[in-house]
Amino acid sequence: MKVELLHITPDPEALIARCARVSHRSESKSSLDADRELIRKLISWGHESVLEFASATFLVEGMSRAAANQLTRHRLASFVQESQRFVDVRDRALVRPPTLTEEQWEKARALHRRAVELYEELIAQGVPKEDARYILPIGTETRLVISANFREWRHIIRLRGAKAAQWEIRRFAREALRILQEHAPAVFSDLEVVE
């Protein structure tokens, strides 16, 4: 899976702190260290609405439809997902779950190859892509764009980075968190994604 940052609010910590300071007219106290200290305090108080002033957008490639179905349940995020109705997806790979042995994976790949052959056959016979796709496995990879504000990113990462979450979406959460921590350590450094 590849997770690429497409856009992030420039200087997000400065913006969040700038907005938060309006409530106490303390704008004059601004500096990188002071801003970060303020953000950490706000988070510890549960005053997370100020995190909504910054946002980040990622392009995700090579995620299975199974994981994408889970990710797109997050209603406060915005999405674009590659359409299997309009895009020919015969070259999309099958995502390999780590629990499958070599032997099991070979069988899964053989079944996937057979499904792709049938997909091609159906399209050649005039079946629309939107119907031919019904025979493709849920492990077929997809591409999507996800955008959310920092408050929602914290929510997504907490839920999807927890032990109870599925391995593939946890992998996504880990990569998104790594990138977000680089850009806004005060907002994200208290979070972690379990192995």
Ligand SMILES: Cc1cc2nc3c(=O)[nH]c(=O)nc-3n(C[C@H](O)[C@H](O)[C@H](O)COP(=O)(O)OP(=O)(O)OC[C@H]3O[C@@H](n4cnc5c(N)ncnc54)[C@H](O)[C@@H]3O)c2cc1C
């Ligand atoms: C480990 C795990 C297992 C899961 N298993 C299942 C399952 O078996 N079946 C299943 O269907 N789903 C399952 N889910 C999905 C889960 O039920 C949620 O749909 C998903 O995690 C999105 O969470 P959310 O609603 O908190 O977040 P978001 O949609 O991202 O919303 C963020 C927050 O905004 C607020 N919010 C958003 N919309 C509303 C609203 N309409 N009203 C009030 N407050 C709102 C809530 O505080 C919410 O937490 C699972 C999720 C996890 C993490």
